[in-house]
Amino acid sequence: MRRRARTPHEAALRALNRPVRGVPGAQMALRAGEYLFAALFGVLILERCNQGGISALWLWVSQRHGLAVASVFVLLCIYTFLRVFFRKPFIPFVIYGVLVNLAGAAHLFKMFYRGEPLFPNDIFNIGPAFAIAGRMQIHVNRGLLINLLCFLLSALVIRLVSRRFYQPLPIHPIGKIVPGLLIPVLCLLYFTNIAHLEVFGVLDIRYDQYNNYLRNGFVLSTVMNLADSRVDKPEGYGREAVADLRRSIEAVPDPTPLGSPPAKPHIIVLQMEAYADPRAFDPAIRYAEDPFDPLYTLDRTWPLNRPERITLQHFHTLVSIIGGGTSDTEFEFLTGYSMRFCPMGVTPFIRYMDKAKPSLATDLSALGYRTVAMHPHKGSFYNRDEAYPRLGFDRFVTQEEFVDPQYIGYVSDESFGDKVIELFEEEKENGPMFLFGISIQNHGPYNIPELQRDYPLAADVAPTLDAEQIDELETFGANLYDSSTMLARLLRYFSQIDEPVLLLVFGDHQAAWPWIFSMKEEPQLELKKYSTESFFWANYPLADDIQPVVSAAALAPLLMRKAGLPLPLYQKGLWLQSDEMMAYNISITVENDGSVRYIDRARVEGFRMLQYDRVFGGNYIENDGQETGR
Numbered sequence: 001m002r003r004r005a006r007t008p009h010e011a012a013l014r015a016l017n018r019p020v021r022g023v024p025g026a027q028m029a030l031r032a033g034e035y036l037f038a039a040l041f042g043v044l045i046l047e048r049c050n051q052g053g054i055s056a057l058w059l060w061v062s063q064r065h066g067l068a069v070a071s072v073f074v075l076l077c078i079y080t081f082l083r084v085f086f087r088k089p090f091i092p093f094v095i096y097g098v099l100v101n102l103a104g105a106a107h108l109f110k111m112f113y114r115g116e117p118l119f120p121n122d123i124f125n126i127g128p129a130f131a132i133a134g135r136m137q138i139h140v141n142r143g144l145l146i147n148l149l150c151f152l153l154s155a156l157v158i159r160l161v162s163r164r165f166y167q168p169l170p171i172h173p174i175g176k177i178v179p180g181l182l183i184p185v186l187c188l189l190y191f192t193n194i195a196h197l198e199v200f201g202v203l204d205i206r207y208d209q210y211n212n213y214l215r216n217g218f219v220l221s222t223v224m225n226l227a228d229s230r231v232d233k234p235e236g237y238g239r240e241a242v243a244d245l246r247r248s249i250e251a252v253p254d255p256t257p258l259g260s261p262p263a264k265p266h267i268i269v270l271q272m273e274a275y276a277d278p279r280a281f282d283p284a285i286r287y288a289e290d291p292f293d294p295l296y297t298l299d300r301t302w303p304l305n306r307p308e309r310i311t312l313q314h315f316h317t318l319v320s321i322i323g324g325g326t327s328d329t330e331f332e333f334l335t336g337y338s339m340r341f342c343p344m345g346v347t348p349f350i351r352y353m354d355k356a357k358p359s360l361a362t363d364l365s366a367l368g369y370r371t372v373a374m375h376p377h378k379g380s381f382y383n384r385d386e387a388y389p390r391l392g393f394d395r396f397v398t399q400e401e402f403v404d405p406q407y408i409g410y411v412s413d414e415s416f417g418d419k420v421i422e423l424f425e426e427e428k429e430n431g432p433m434f435l436f437g438i439s440i441q442n443h444g445p446y447n448i449p450e451l452q453r454d455y456p457l458a459a460d461v462a463p464t465l466d467a468e469q470i471d472e473l474e475t476f477g478a479n480l481y482d483s484s485t486m487l488a489r490l491l492r493y494f495s496q497i498d499e500p501v502l503l504l505v506f507g508d509h510q511a512a513w514p515w516i517f518s519m520k521e522e523p524q525l526e527l528k529k530y531s532t533e534s535f536f537w538a539n540y541p542l543a544d545d546i547q548p549v550v551s552a553a554a555l556a557p558l559l560m561r562k563a564g565l566p567l568p569l570y571q572k573g574l575w576l577q578s579d580e581m582m583a584y585n586i587s588i589t590v591e592n593d594g595s596v597r598y599i600d601r602a603r604v605e606g607f608r609m610l611q612y613d614r615v616f617g618g619n620y621i622e623n624d625g626q627e628t629g630r
Contacts, residue, residue, distance in 0.1 A: 249569055375440070
């Protein structure tokens with residue numbers, strides 16, 4: 001029986017797949033094409049999400065082709081590392097494609113809801129992110145669906161090509177695995193050196209992460225942030241350097257107290273969820289009734305004929321977060337350690353609370369205070385159930401200790417205020433108390449239909465905003481009004497207490513309004529984005545001496561001075577730093593003359609050693625050169 005003659009196509013396929021001695025060039029070329037295709041696919045998906053569409057992506061590639069080439073090479077290394085564990089490409093490409101799409105989508109959502117990029121350290125925040133995402137109205141836009149379609153089509157092509165054309169290479173597995181692992185690792189190590197990236201046109205602007213990702217691209221910005229994932233020692237840090245710092249602090253006279261209580265006052269600090277004014281961004285935004293009126297009215301007309309007891313000392317707190325990451329502000333306030341000196345995207349409560357650390361709570365404990373922290377959510381949220389005991393709190397009250405609380409999305413501010421009074425009544429007999437409470441009612445998002453609330457804007461505002469923005473601002477305004485009402489009720493309660501009481505209230509962050517990120521980037525806008533409403537009040541005389549803006553990390557020494565307490569050496573050092581510069585955070589500095597400019601790293605670097613020593617180093621500053629063993 002005669003064999004059927006092969007067609008030219010069949011003959012070509014047979015030649016392509018015929019085993020050959022030595023290196024099979026056709027098979028190697030096929031694999032090289034696969035690896036390059038995977039890298040280009042990754043750049044397409046990630047940078048499309050990062051740049052904001054295919055046309056913006058093309059513009060970025062045409063203007064910054066060196067960065068695009070470097071991005072392709074980095075993803076080539078990553079895919080090569082993954083691919084070496086598999087004989088054929090389909091499974092590794094699916095794994096790689098899923099990860100790329102997840103990263104792109106997470107970056108897109110984080111930019112939309114918080115106005116900041118996806119950082120490598122966000123991998124440690126998956127738990128809190130999922131807890132919050134369950135309450136959010138997340139819309140999958142057309143771009144993400146297109147990305148998903150590209151992934152499915154690419155996976156199908158890889159599947160068909162691998163089944164028809166791929167043949168095993170006549171190379172021992174060790175000969176594939178060793179170089180397949182070693183080469184990409186060495187290449188990635190090369191790219192984590194910023195000096196090497198500069199050859200491709202990278203500009204190191206990690207102090208401005210929004211523009212860092214926009215200019216340098218998602219891939220290279222992520223690599224740069226990966227190289228900056230731990231808290232490094234300040235240059236020259238050690239016992240001798242801290243001893244010199246200690247002597248310079250001791251040489252300065254102690255600051256004068258800013259309050260004169262008859263005894264150690266009870267200290268109540270309330271960090272309020274999103275307690276900030278959206279009208280700061282646009283004077284055209286006005287509410288029909290001011291959501292802060294319960295406090296303003298109380299501040300102006302106090303019915304108990306004791307006006308000195310209700311005067312509020314208003315100021316703004318400069319924080320380092322927008323729209324979320326509440327625990328970062330808690331960390332700054334309690335430790336005095338600025339997030340400016342932490343890697344971008346890190347959550348200290350999750351990354352750094354593996355051991356005890358000194359804080360404002362330990363300082364007050366040493367002065368005889370009973371220390372209580374309270375947050376109306378699960379104790380494990382942001383690792384608070386481990387963080388607070390390690391920061392020196394005697395007691396941590398969580399949602400489980402609230403009896404039949406009211407819910408407005410989360411535990412309401414009304415129930416939060418009830419718990420503050422309840423805890424004060426429980427603990428006040430145990431000596432002076434320090435209560436640090438964190439509210440949660442006003443946590444976003446503000447566009448969930450079942451949580452929509454009516455707090456109307458002024459009639460002439462509506463034409464300048466779309467319907468969704470109006471709905472969000474009205475819900476937000478209703479929550480602000482609830483917060484102010486609760487705070488006014490607490491002030492009335494504490495004004496009746498005969499023992500001295502000091503109250504500090506400040507917001508944890510501004511809401512991440514999507515429309516503010518389309519405004520012109522400038523230092524004054526950054527100040528508005530990171531400033532929250534704040535005030536001091538006491539039922540004893542307070543000196544009317546407060547800056548208009550205070551860093552969250554510099555609040556503790558100011559609080560202790562308002563309480564008439566002596567400053568420990570560390571808190572005195574923080575006071576000296578705030579005396580040198582009004583405020584600073586991850587983005588800007590506010591000088592004593594009120595001028596605002598983008599952060600100058602050299603300008604604030606001198607502040608880092610004191611903070612590092614106390615929180616991450618040997619705490620020589622408080623122990624006269626003797627390491628604590630932390």
